[in-house]
Amino acid sequence: MEINTSNETYFGIDLGTTNTVVSKGNVLFNGLIQSQIIQIMQVDENKCPTTEFILPSVLYVDENGKEYVGKIAKNIKSQASKKVLYNTKRYIGSNKTWSLGNSEYTAKEVAKQILKTCRDSMKRYNQGKEVENVTITVPASFNTDQIKDTKDAALEVGFKIVNLIPEPTSALIDFINEQSNLIESQRQVDLSKPTRILVFDLGGGTCDIAIVDVTQEGRKVEFTEVAIGRYDELGxxxxxxxxxxxxxxxxxxxxxxxxxxxxxxxxxxxxxxxxxxxxxxxxxxxxxxxxxxxxxxxxxxxxxxxxxxxxxxxxxxxxxxxxxxxxFFIKSRDSNKRSDEENKKNIVDPILNTLRDYNISKESIDYLFLTGGMTKYQVVKDKIRNILDLKENQVINSTDPLSSVAKGAAIYDYYETIINRVERYTGENEYNEEVSVTEEKKFELTRVLAEAIMIDVKEGLPVIIINSNQEVPYEGKLKGALKTTSPSGVEINLYAGIDQYDSKMRIQRKYKAYFKTPKKPGTPIDIDFSIDKDKYLRLSVDVNGEKIELKQEVDLKEKDAM
Ligand SMILES: Nc1ncnc2c1ncn2[C@@H]1O[C@H](COP(=O)(O)OP(=O)(O)OP(=O)(O)O)[C@@H](O)[C@H]1O
Ligand SMILES: [Mg+2]
Known part of the structure; x- marks a missing residue:
């Protein structure tokens, strides 16, 4: 069976803190996939239509309540106006709201406005048809609440199939795809043997780290995330x-x-x-x-x-x-002895902590791959290279630090679509010999969770339901760690951290389930959990055979306005 993909276009979106970039991928006549960024329709400072490769992630609402994303909003921001919302990605996954015009916005609402603007433009590159499949990038370290809001925002603006991939990994996919399209003598990295690459993505709002092992076998390239940095709001x-x-x-x-x-x-x-x-x-x-x-x-x-x-x-x-x-380049000291001055954000801690948490030596890193707008600043590049004791020829600069993340997403979207289609033709995961899967299935991605997911059991330390470094997808059951305290329902607090002793453990949103019939206090509760490849978490409780899905309720991490 041959799967014809030559006329199709695949799409990716880098939903950045500062800038949003959209890419499209097409299969070339020689079977290779080429990814390019596309023009996004927006309006300029004079409210005239314009198309640009970058969509500033800024929302403006005019005096008539009309919403604008992009250039006009960035221009109004540059007048230091309060009529815009920006950097809201830092708050996705929370219920924090801002008033703008006559409406209230959460970060998810802002993301929806941005994604809607992207989707309108994508149509022009899809023979006028609405785009239904998309791959959106998220920081590697996003927790399950942040993942959920991003994916739900995309589904709510009309995308039907939404894949999420980590931003650093996406930039690396773009680079490796470009490399594999070159003849061997022109390649910057030798993929003939397994290669370990530390991807450092410093954008507007996030310092994102992924250590990825890349192995090539014939036309197939495998990406295995061996470590993911913890969520770091530094940019x-x-x-x-x-x-x-x-x-x-x-x-x-x-x-x-x-x-x-x-x-x-x-x-x-x-x-x-x-x-x-x-x-x-x-x-x-x-x-x-x-x-x-x-x-x-x-x-x-x-x-x-x-x-x-x-x-x-x-x-x-x-x-x-x-x-x-x-x-920003000075490592903080031992956490016990930290004074406020030493506790400041910096780029050294995230790198060294990732190596330490995953027991990875500096010497095992073959290459440093730099991407994100802030890595255009030479000092930043030099400092990171020094932290890792790497030679100059071990540093790879992304061809365009502002677009590589988006470009990788369209490439991933192509492989993901093909794999799913092959699986649909041949039955779940049972590859039929006749299908040319190995030819098509060129990139394979293995992903891990940056932090463990834990639940609060009221007495004692939180209990881990999924370990950090766990490969996803994953599912399981936690039996009887919780007991009912109320006849009508149960409330569960989720935490993210390396383990139960983590001093930087973060509380996520509260989950609640309401029982259909009253339960005797003290009844043991089983928790079923599943996390998919996108790190989208689903929880349900099982009390005496009654199964109820848990829904997010109250926000627990309100922050100050920007
Ligand atoms: N030439 C440059 N030199 C230094 N910094 C730059 C340059 N160009 C852009 N930047 C900075 O890069 C940041 C934006 O980078 P980028 O577009 O990669 O971020 P983002 O993807 O929107 O954010 P994030 O990945 O954190 O969500 C901004 O802080 C911007 O000021
Ligand atoms: Mg980015």
Missing amino acids: GIDFDNKVALVKLNEFLDLYNLDYYSLNKEDRERMVRHLRIFAEKAKERISSDLEMNCYFGESFDHYVMNFYGEDPVQFCINKEEYDECIEE
Whole structure:
């Protein structure tokens, strides 16, 4: 049986904290898959339609309540306006809401607006038909609540089949796909023997790490995630915040002002302006360095409506910038002895902790693969290479750090669609000899959970239901660890962490199940759980033979507004 895929298009979305990028994959005449990013329709600052390869992950609601995602919203954000929502991906998986216009938005709602904008554009590349299958990327370290919200958001905007894959792995798939399309002498990595690659993805909001073993056998490439970094909210936003803070303090000192004597509105506006200044400065210095046209000059910028009537000038040069961000490259000390100063976020801890938690030596890393907008900054690249004691020829820069994650997703979507179709033709997992599966099934991905999933049993330590480092999909039953306390229902708190003793254990949302018939307090409860390959978790309880699915209820991790 031959499966004809030549006319089909496969789609991927990198739903980033700062930028969203969409890709399409097509099969070339020689059977290889080629992935490209596509233009996304949006409107510009004058409300005129425009198409761009990048969709800023920013939502703006105008005075008539009309919602816009993308360029216009980013432009309004650049005026330090409060009429936009951005960086909301950091809050996905929680019930935190913001008011904008006359509506309330959760991070999931914002994600839906972004995905809807993407889906409208994808149609143009799909012969005018609505796209139903898509692969969306998520940070490797997303917990099951964050996964659930992302997948549900995609289903709710009309996608029918949604695959989720880790962002770092996706970028690596794109790179390996490009490599395998090249002749051997042009390849950057030798895939003739098993190769271990540490993928470091530093974007706008997340520092994401995946250590992946890549093995090639003929046309088949296997990706095995051997370690995943824990969720780390560190990205370009934090670098911008730090520089903004330094500049604000300089300004206050110069004018002899006290921060807290300013009114809240003024303070917030000043910080918003300075964050934008910091982001622009970073991107300018970095681009000038990249093009060898940085001559030590400072980046100067006049900020209107900052303080008083006159515009205020801010400047920064590379040396000053590097000094401001130095703290992000300093490892924190032993957690027991940490002072506040040492507890700051940095890029060293996530790397060293991932190696330690999974018992992986630095020496076993063959290559470092860098992706994400922040790795365009040379200092960041050098620091990571030094942390891992790697030589220059062991560092691979993604061809385009802003689009590689998205491109990998369309490639994955192709293989996933093909595998599913082959399985449908041949019966579940029973490959029929006549089907050319090995030819088609070129990429295989094995995934692990970054953190264990635990439940609170009221007395004593939480009980692990799924171990960290567990390969997914996975399912099981936890018998009798919980007992009913109320006749009407049960409430379960989920935690994510390395194990029960983890000091950084995070509480996820609360789950509740209501019994159909009252239960005697003290009745043992069995918990059935299943986690699919996308890390989508389903829980149900079994009390005296009555099976009830658990639903998420109350948010337990409210955070301050951005
Ligand atoms: N030339 C550059 N030099 C330095 N930083 C840059 C450059 N271009 C973009 N950035 C920064 O990269 C970040 C955005 O990167 P990217 O698009 O990879 O993030 P994202 O995918 O939206 O976020 P995440 O992966 O964290 O969800 C922003 O902080 C942006 O300022
Ligand atoms: Mg990203």
